Amino acid sequence: MPNAKTHIQAGLLITGITSLGFGLRFRTFNPFKLVLSLGLSVVASRLPDILEPATSPNHRSFFHSFIFGLIVGGLSYYTWRHLQDELTRNEADRVTTFKALILEIVFIVLLCFSVHLVLDAFTKRSLPLI
Numbered sequence: 001m002p003n004a005k006t007h008i009q010a011g012l013l014i015t016g017i018t019s020l021g022f023g024l025r026f027r028t029f030n031p032f033k034l035v036l037s038l039g040l041s042v043v044a045s046r047l048p049d050i051l052e053p054a055t056s057p058n059h060r061s062f063f064h065s066f067i068f069g070l071i072v073g074g075l076s077y078y079t080w081r082h083l084q085d086e087l088t089r090n091e092a093d094r095v096t097t098f099k100a101l102i103l104e105i106v107f108i109v110l111l112c113f114s115v116h117l118v119l120d121a122f123t124k125r126s127l128p129l130i
């Protein structure tokens with residue numbers, strides 16, 4: 001069963017890869033922003049367990065469900081598409097607009113939340129449907 005450390009490591013890994021990928025692809029890489037993104041991922045990757053603390057074996061409820069996972073995954077994809085559009089629009093200027101920054105923050109939170117649910121889904125108890 002993935003513990004807090006595993007969730008944080010997975011969040012750091014996926015956020016690092018994603019932030020580096022976007023930063024290099026759109027030439028907006030900024031080490032300060034990467035550190036902030038990684039810090040955000042530490043909290044975001046623990047968010048499902050913050051909302052539903054693992055105080056009992058049956059702690060997994062709505063925020064740990066497949067349905068909520070689909071919603072978060074869909075929103076994550078939607079945000080990723082808009083973030084790409086925004087970065088592409090400003091690619092020549094090599095600047096990160098306020099809108100792109102907000103989209104990136106939302107994307108990281110949704111992505112880390114999704115990764116948490118994917119890891120939990122592969123446990124023996126898996127996730128409830130609703």
Ligand SMILES: [Zn+2]
Pocket residue numbers: 048049064116120
């Ligand atoms: Zn969990």
